[in-house]
Amino acid sequence: MTRPRTVFAALASGLVAAGTFAALTPTADAATTLGAAAAAQGRYFGTAVAAYKLSDTVYAGILDREFTSVTPENEMKWDATEPSQGTFNYTSADTIVNRAIANGQKIRGHALAWHSQQPAWAQNLSGTALRNAMVNHVTQVATHYRGKIDSWDVVNEAFADGSTGARRDSNLQRTGNDWIEVAFRTARAADPAAKLCYNDYNTDGQNAKSNAVYALVQDFKARGVPIDCVGFQSHFNAASPLPADYQANLQRFANLGVDVQITELDIEGSGTAQADSFAAVTRACLAVTRCNGITVWGIRDTDSWRASGTPLLFDGNGNPKAAYTAVLNALGGTVTPSSPPVSSPPVTSPTPSTSVPAGACSATVSVNAWTGGFVATVKVTAGTAAITGWRVAATLPGGSAVTSTWNATAAGTSGTVTFTNASYNGRLTAGGSTEFGFQGTGTAPGTTPTCTPA
Numbered sequence: 001m002t003r004p005r006t007v008f009a010a011l012a013s014g015l016v017a018a019g020t021f022a023a024l025t026p027t028a029d030a031a032t033t034l035g036a037a038a039a040a041q042g043r044y045f046g047t048a049v050a051a052y053k054l055s056d057t058v059y060a061g062i063l064d065r066e067f068t069s070v071t072p073e074n075e076m077k078w079d080a081t082e083p084s085q086g087t088f089n090y091t092s093a094d095t096i097v098n099r100a101i102a103n104g105q106k107i108r109g110h111a112l113a114w115h116s117q118q119p120a121w122a123q124n125l126s127g128t129a130l131r132n133a134m135v136n137h138v139t140q141v142a143t144h145y146r147g148k149i150d151s152w153d154v155v156n157e158a159f160a161d162g163s164t165g166a167r168r169d170s171n172l173q174r175t176g177n178d179w180i181e182v183a184f185r186t187a188r189a190a191d192p193a194a195k196l197c198y199n200d201y202n203t204d205g206q207n208a209k210s211n212a213v214y215a216l217v218q219d220f221k222a223r224g225v226p227i228d229c230v231g232f233q234s235h236f237n238a239a240s241p242l243p244a245d246y247q248a249n250l251q252r253f254a255n256l257g258v259d260v261q262i263t264e265l266d267i268e269g270s271g272t273a274q275a276d277s278f279a280a281v282t283r284a285c286l287a288v289t290r291c292n293g294i295t296v297w298g299i300r301d302t303d304s305w306r307a308s309g310t311p312l313l314f315d316g317n318g319n320p321k322a323a324y325t326a327v328l329n330a331l332g333g334t335v336t337p338s339s340p341p342v343s344s345p346p347v348t349s350p351t352p353s354t355s356v357p358a359g360a361c362s363a364t365v366s367v368n369a370w371t372g373g374f375v376a377t378v379k380v381t382a383g384t385a386a387i388t389g390w391r392v393a394a395t396l397p398g399g400s401a402v403t404s405t406w407n408a409t410a411a412g413t414s415g416t417v418t419f420t421n422a423s424y425n426g427r428l429t430a431g432g433s434t435e436f437g438f439q440g441t442g443t444a445p446g447t448t449p450t451c452t453p454a
Contacts, residue, residue, distance in 0.1 A: 034313075034324075035068035037333030041286055044069040044106050044293035045331070048264070051075050051092040052369070053303065054099065058318040062299050069106040069150070071263070071295055072096045074375055076109055079119040079441070081141050083372030085133065088140055097148055108263070108295065109149040111156035111199065112138045113183040115170035116404065119372070120441050123171065123403075131175040135186050142190035151229055151261065151292075153199040154187045155180050161202055165212035180216070181225050188226040199231035199263055205243025206252070217256050229292070231263035234281060237309060238268070242277060247284035254290035264297040267323070268309030275326035278313070282330040305377070305406075308425070308434045359385050361428070363392045363451040367444040374444035377437045378408075378419070380451055382428035389426035389454030392419045392436075400442030408436035420454060 031037035038045035046069025053059045063070070074080055075093040082088050100107050113134055125133055142152065158180055160168045172179050180198075187196050198217065203210035213230065220227045230253050236242050243249070250260045262285055267277045285291040298304040302316040313324040325335050360383040367376050380390050394417055396402070401414045408419040417438075425434040 031331070031333040032328075032335065033333070034066045034328060034331065037328055037331035038293060039068060040333075041331060043285065043291070046070055046106065046108065046293060046295035047299050048073040048110075048295065048297045049096050049100075050303070051095045052367075054095065059299055059303070062314060062318055064103060067105065069108060069293060069295060070096060070100045071108040071110050073110075073298075074117070076141065077111060077114065077117045078122060078137060079117050079373045079439075082122075082137055083119050083441075085119075085121045086136075088144070089372070090144055093145075097145065101148065106150040107145075107148060108261075109142075109145060109152040109194070110263075111153035112141060112187060113154060113172060113179075114156040115168060115172055116157070117439060118171075120401075120403070126171055127175060130171055131179065131182070134172060134175070134179070135182065138183055138186045139190045142187050142194070146191045147193060149191060149194045151195040151197050151231075152187055152191065153231055153263070154196045155183050156199045157201065158198075159200060159203075159209050159212050161209060163208045165208040165215075167212075181220070184220070184226050195228040195259065196226055197229040197231045197261065197263075198227060199233065201233040201235055201264070202240070203249075204232050204234055204236075205245045205249050210249060214253065214256070217253065217258060221257055227258060229259040229261055231261045233264035233297075234262050234266075235264060235297070235306075236267045236277065237311075242267075242281065246281070247287055250284060250288045250291055254288055259290045259292050260288060261292050262294040265294055266297045266304060266306065266309075266311035268306065268311045270310055271322060274310075275322040278323040279326040279330040282327050286330070305437065306435070307377075307379075359383060359387070359453060361387055361390050361451040361453055363449040365394070365445065365449055369444045373439070373441050375437060375439045376444055377435055378449055379433055379435050380421075380428070381433040382430055384430050386427070386429050386432075387453040390421050390428070390451055391454050392449045392451050393417070394419065394438075394445050394449040395447055396440065396445055397443045400440055400444070402438050402440045405438040406436060407434070408438075410438065426454065 031040050034045040045067060047067045049070045050073045072093050075096060081090060097107055122133055158168055160166050167173050184196055200213060203213055217227060217230060253260050265281060267274055285294055296312055298312050300314045300316055300318055301307055301310040301312050304311050313321055315321055328335055362381050363378050365376050365378045367374055378392055380392060396414055396417060402410055402417050407422055407425060411418040419436060428434060
């Protein structure tokens with residue numbers, strides 16, 4: 001989740017990955033939900049979950065009805081679970097885990113070791129001190145959830161984009177090239193029954209990055225380093241389409257003796273093109289025996305980190321979209337009144353009570369917070385005339401600081417921080433909107449941001 005990236009694609013309806021997708025024919029007693037239909041094919045169908053949204057009855061209702069696996073969106077990451085060194089906070093993550101167990105849903109743990117969303121204290125460590133801190137963190141978190149997690153994303157996004165296939169330069173990488181192996185061995189010792197996964201993006205087809213991950217898995221299997229699965233995030237849009245060799249790429253990893261999982265699926269777009277793309281991904285997983293299941297990164301479009309691209313299976317009101325029907329059909333299920341549209345209004349940031357004048361813009365914010373940190377999503381809306389750029393000012397409480405930003409550029413890290421549009425999301429039509437986000441330490445902003453056209 002939760003990071004800016006140049007990935008995306010709307011597939012043409014005729015796109016076929018290398019190999020032949022399995023054809024499925026719904027039966028008279030076909031399942032009528034995503035989870036049940038996937039289970040009939042020996043797979044799970046999951047979603048990313050935010051603890052603070054579980055009180056939303058529409059959100060929770062869809063979660064309970066449709067999904068058989070959950071992934072905590074931010075609640076298990078390093079900054080959330082160990083905000084101060086040696087002091088662990090599992091409250092939000094436990095809320096998700098305990099609810100999933102009560103509902104009979106699998107749990108994907110996300111993520112034990114990652115260069116991003118580290119607490120400030122870990123960002124300030126290096127060398128042996130950081131390595132020891134990582135080992136302790138993996139041990140403590142995996143031990144806390146021992147026996148409850150189906151699959152762990154042990155290491156997340158450790159390879160760089162581009163044509164070199166190099167490791168990503170990070171504070172963890174600078175502790176030594178064996179840090180990934182150490183994390184996997186540590187996780188196995190702490191939670192022996194869980195599947196241990198490597199997870200990354202832009203690895204959906206065969207390219208320099210996926211080849212580097214392939215070589216890592218091949219080496220680990222040859223030397224007995226514990227690795228059970230590889231996660232393919234699968235964030236698609238027009239700029240980064242689903243590759244023609246998607247299925248073949250999943251299969252070549254499976255041939256190494258590991259399971260493959262589609263872990264963060266979202267596809268920007270709408271209508272038939274989006275539906276065809278979701279169906280193609282689903283058929284690809286079904287065609288690979290060791291593809292355990294699919295996780296979409298959010299429930300409704302408004303729950304997505306890229307909400308302006310409407311990339312999920314349910315609209316902001318909770319109604320199933322054409323993409324939902326396409327996935328259910330691809331799984332061999334069928335749509336019936338047991339999967340009804342939800343008529344309650346979408347849960348979004350509050351809209352201003354007065355209209356936004358021409359040549360102006362407004363900003364609203366929604367927050368996912370935990371002890372010591374937060375993620376804020378800001379929606380920028382143009383007034384009654386188009387704008388060509390925007391600036392948003394957000395005031396942070398004393399002691400709080402911005403640590404990362406996506407879909408915008410931040411000026412400053414504390415006090416009043418000004419965010420300026422990225423090159424691709426500054427131009428908004430009249431009444432149009434876009435979203436950006438930022439993560440921080442401390443307490444989240446308590447006031448509504450201000451927006452001015454740039």
